[in-house]
Amino acid sequence: MIEFKNVSKTFSGQQKNKHVKAVENVSLKVDDGEIYGVMGYSGAGKSTLIRMINGLEKPTSGQVIVSGESVADLSKPDLLKLRRKIGMIFQSYNLLVTANVFQNIVLPLTLEGIDKAEATQRAEKYLKIVDLWNKRDSFPAQLSGGQRQRVAVARALAHEPKILLSDEATSALDPETTESILSLLLKINQELGITIFLITHEMEVIQRICDRVAVLDQGVIVEEGNVVDVFTKPKKEITKRFAGVSDTLGVPRDILAPYQKTKQLVSLQFVGDSANNPLLSQLQAKFNITPDILAGSMGYMKREPYGRLLVYLKTDDRSQYDAALQYIRDQQVHVEEVEL
Numbered sequence: 441m442i443e444f445k446n447v448s449k450t451f452s453g454q455q456k457n458k459h460v461k462a463v464e465n466v467s468l469k470v471d472d473g474e475i476y477g478v479m480g481y482s483g484a485g486k487s488t489l490i491r492m493i494n495g496l497e498k499p500t501s502g503q504v505i506v507s508g509e510s511v512a513d514l515s516k517p518d519l520l521k522l523r524r525k526i527g528m529i530f531q532s533y534n535l536l537v538t539a540n541v542f543q544n545i546v547l548p549l550t551l552e553g554i555d556k557a558e559a560t561q562r563a564e565k566y567l568k569i570v571d572l573w574n575k576r577d578s579f580p581a582q583l584s585g586g587q588r589q590r591v592a593v594a595r596a597l598a599h600e601p602k603i604l605l606s607d608e609a610t611s612a613l614d615p616e617t618t619e620s621i622l623s624l625l626l627k628i629n630q631e632l633g634i635t636i637f638l639i640t641h642e643m644e645v646i647q648r649i650c651d652r653v654a655v656l657d658q659g660v661i662v663e664e665g666n667v668v669d670v671f672t673k674p675k676k677e678i679t680k681r682f683a684g685v686s687d688t689l690g691v692p693r694d695i696l697a698p699y700q701k702t703k704q705l706v707s708l709q710f711v712g713d714s715a716n717n718p719l720l721s722q723l724q725a726k727f728n729i730t731p732d733i734l735a736g737s738m739g740y741m742k743r744e745p746y747g748r749l750l751v752y753l754k755t756d757d758r759s760q761y762d763a764a765l766q767y768i769r770d771q772q773v774h775v776e777e778v779e780l
């Protein structure tokens with residue numbers, strides 16, 4: 441388990457009295473086996489936060505506790521021991537360019553004192569898990585970005601960590617390769633039971649694999665919780681920006697203006713089972729309302745179906761309209777009347 445208890449980190453600048461508050465009073469808990477994401481724009485404090493988990497940075501105040509131990513209070517040998525339980529992958533892969541794929545896994549293990557036979561066995565096991573056993577003799581320069589990241593994942597796993605830290609691991613990759621690395625991380629989490637703590641500025645990463653998320657803005661956690669809750673009911677403007685959510689789903693205002701006169705423009709949000717209901721056809725049958733769909737998107741939050749629609753509920757009968765809104769709510773679909 442990873443726990444941040446009122447953690448702040450201030451860097452003193454080169455000029456006197458110039459301090460940067462990189463992380464401010466952060467408290468969060470990550471349970472064993474979870475995939476936890478911290479999301480924020482550049483400079484929000486994400487790297488500082490993740491580096492405090494393996495003791496690369498020390499908090500100015502507060503405590504970071506990993507597997508029951510306060511990281512900043514560990515002796516050097518104990519910190520080394522803890523770091524062995526924590527793997528890390530980066531945007532830039534950090535592979536040894538003069539070593540082939542196999543040696544990239546084996547060398548760090550032997551440096552750690554693991555004997556050659558064991559190191560060789562682990563290299564084979566984890567290169568097979570990341571599906572790169574056939575590239576064991578290649579050098580990093582001969583691999584694609586996605587393959588390099590897979591080597592980095594295998595190298596981290598070969599130390600058999602309990603926790604994997606991921607620092608923007610997919611930020612340099614195209615969407616398809618990103619997807620393949622994210623499904624690899626999900627597999628590692630599910631099959632090996634490794635807790636994953638990741639930082640990212642990409643909503644898709646959080647949406648695809650995380651159980652819980654913290655939104656970090658200028659060092660402060662502004663929203664935190666279950667991914668579906670945080671992104672389907674975002675409270676803060678920054679979270680809405682990440683979720684790409686505006687009530688009008690990007691439809692230009694002049695196109696919406698004529699609908700606005702009747703004030704029967706609504707945004708609907710479906711999560712889980714409610715996404716499978718034939719709601720719109722029921723509105724027609726039950727309330728004689730013709731729903732006019734102006735925009736929409738469907739997708740998944742982890743394995744949960746999730747959708748948004750911007751709909752004009754066409755009817756001259758206001759009481760039918762009000763009854764329809766109540767009916768929509770009764771179906772566990774989140775509905776909001778859109779004000780332009």
Ligand SMILES: Nc1ncnc2c1ncn2[C@@H]1O[C@H](COP(=O)(O)OP(=O)(O)OP(=O)(O)O)[C@@H](O)[C@H]1O
Pocket residue numbers: 451452453460461462480481482483484485486487488489
């Ligand atoms: N060693 C340092 N000395 C001084 N200031 C620092 C240091 N490291 C980070 N900072 C400052 O702390 C703030 C948070 O930086 P951090 O790198 O943690 O953010 P980030 O969210 O990871 O950004 P990015 O995604 O761009 O890496 C920034 O204002 C940064 O300039």
